[in-house]
Amino acid sequence: MIKRVISVMIGAAVLSTFSVLADPAKSAKQAKGVTEYRQAIFKLVKSNVGALGAMNKGAIPFNVETMQTNSMRLEQLSLMLEDYFATDTTGFDVKTEALDKIWGNQADFKDKIAALTAAANNLNKVAKGGDTSQFKPAIGQVFKSCKGCHDNYKED
Amino acid sequence: MIKRVISVMIGAAVLSTFSVLADPAKSAKQAKGVTEYRQAIFKLVKSNVGALGAMNKGAIPFNVETMQTNSMRLEQLSLMLEDYFATDTTGFDVKTEALDKIWGNQADFKDKIAALTAAANNLNKVAKGGDTSQFKPAIGQVFKSCKGCHDNYKED
Numbered sequence: 540m541i542k543r544v545i546s547v548m549i550g551a552a553v554l555s556t557f558s559v560l561a562d563p564a565k566s567a568k569q570a571k572g573v574t575e576y577r578q579a580i581f582k583l584v585k586s587n588v589g590a591l592g593a594m595n596k597g598a599i600p601f602n603v604e605t606m607q608t609n610s611m612r613l614e615q616l617s618l619m620l621e622d623y624f625a626t627d628t629t630g631f632d633v634k635t636e637a638l639d640k641i642w643g644n645q646a647d648f649k650d651k652i653a654a655l656t657a658a659a660n661n662l663n664k665v666a667k668g669g670d671t672s673q674f675k676p677a678i679g680q681v682f683k684s685c686k687g688c689h690d691n692y693k694e695d
Numbered sequence: 696m697i698k699r700v701i702s703v704m705i706g707a708a709v710l711s712t713f714s715v716l717a718d719p720a721k722s723a724k725q726a727k728g729v730t731e732y733r734q735a736i737f738k739l740v741k742s743n744v745g746a747l748g749a750m751n752k753g754a755i756p757f758n759v760e761t762m763q764t765n766s767m768r769l770e771q772l773s774l775m776l777e778d779y780f781a782t783d784t785t786g787f788d789v790k791t792e793a794l795d796k797i798w799g800n801q802a803d804f805k806d807k808i809a810a811l812t813a814a815a816n817n818l819n820k821v822a823k824g825g826d827t828s829q830f831k832p833a834i835g836q837v838f839k840s841c842k843g844c845h846d847n848y849k850e851d
Contacts, residue, residue, distance in 0.1 A: 576742050582735035583775075615771045619739075 561627040561642050570631035577623050577637060580616060587613045588681065591662070595678045606666035606674065613681070614659035620652045636694040644692075651688040658684045717783040717798050726787035729779075733793060736772060736779050743769045744837065747818070751834045762822035762830065769837070770815035776808045792850040800848075807844040814840045 564570035587609040593599040594606070627642040628635065641648050658680040665677040720726035743765040749755040750762070783798040784791065797804050814836040821833040 576738060579735040579738035579742075582732060583739065586732050586735075586779075612771075612775055615768075619768055623742075 561625050561645060563627045563630050567631045569626070570628040570633050573623075573626045573628055574633040574635050574637075577635070580619060580623050584613065584616050587616070588685065591678045591681060595675060595682070601671070601674055603666050603669065606678075607663055610659045610662035610666060610681070614656055614663065617652060617656040617659055620655075621649055624648065638692050638694060641692045648688075648692060651684070651691070654684040654687060655681070717781050717801060719783045719786050723787045725782070726784040726789050729782045729784055730789040730791050730793075733779050733791070736775060740769065740772050743772070744841065747834045747837060751831060751838070757827070757830055759822050759825065762834075763819055766815045766818035766822060766837070770812055770819065773808060773812040773815055776811075777805055780804070794848050794850060797848045804844070804848060807840070807847070810840040810843060811837070 564573060590599065590602075590605050590609055594601050624637075624641060628637075629639040629642055658677075662677040662681055665673045720729060746755065746758075746761050746765055750757050780793075780797060784793075785795040785798055814833075818833040818837055821829045
């Protein structure tokens with residue numbers, strides 16, 4: 540059995556290891572706290588992706604340093620994401636854009652997170668390599684991975 | 696001149712490089728957005744630190760895997776922190792616990808972030824090394840670095 544570590548703590552800090560199936564939230568308070576953590580990590584994802592989108596559209600010039608920094612951070616955040624979805628909040632009325640079916644399709648959801656991790660990793664390599672012809676497709680791959688998940692698991 | 700990359704984007708995504716001095720926010724909207732990003736990163740810091748505190752108090756058993764994972768993520772987040780304070784929001788009425796003097800004491804504030812980075816890095820090494828006698832002091836160092844900054848730069 541694969542075990543991972545919950546790094547999402549609520550209140551007085553609860554820790555447990557758990558199987559690949561998400562654990563249901565045990566209280567409305569926990570569900571709310573977990574949801575806020577999820578939203579926090581996506582805020583940071585957004586803050587790193589923002590510049591990439593602007594570069595892709597030509598709204599700002601391509602900047603290799605930004606591509607390197609933001610793709611590195613995006614990969615780090617992406618590698619945290621799974622743990623932040625380790626608690627199934629569908630049993631409680633939380634204010635969230637995360638669709639319930641995330642917790643019914645864990646394997647697919649994790650594949651979609653892995654696609655973001657891979658795209659961020661690739662962008663970082665491309666930025667370090669400096670092949671400017673690859674900048675746009677590598678950024679595009681990041682957005683494709685975002686959309687691939689949002690289309691299925693995020694409220695419109 | 697040292698230049699860094701702003702990875703904090705607001706709305707349609709703005710990117711710029713900037714000197715070691717923070718740039719003032721240009722609008723109430725930007726100040727609000729920047730503040731929300733700051734709060735998001737501290738939420739993630741908290742979610743990683745929570746388990747360490749619980750272990751330190753004996754509320755949960757010491758778990759080396761958790762120490763490794765959470766200290767690694769804490770270090771990653773700590774290395775992002777400086778950029779998330781790159782915009783001086785003191786000119787706007789934002790709802791924040793970050794004290795204005797952060798932006799008047801940039802060098803000291805950055806030293807305090809560096810102390811967190813170092814403490815997280817050390818905890819990771821200790822966890823990997825497995826010398827259980829060092830677990831508590833290494834976790835204590837993380838909390839000392841949190842407090843060292845909060846005492847000076849966070850609203851009580």
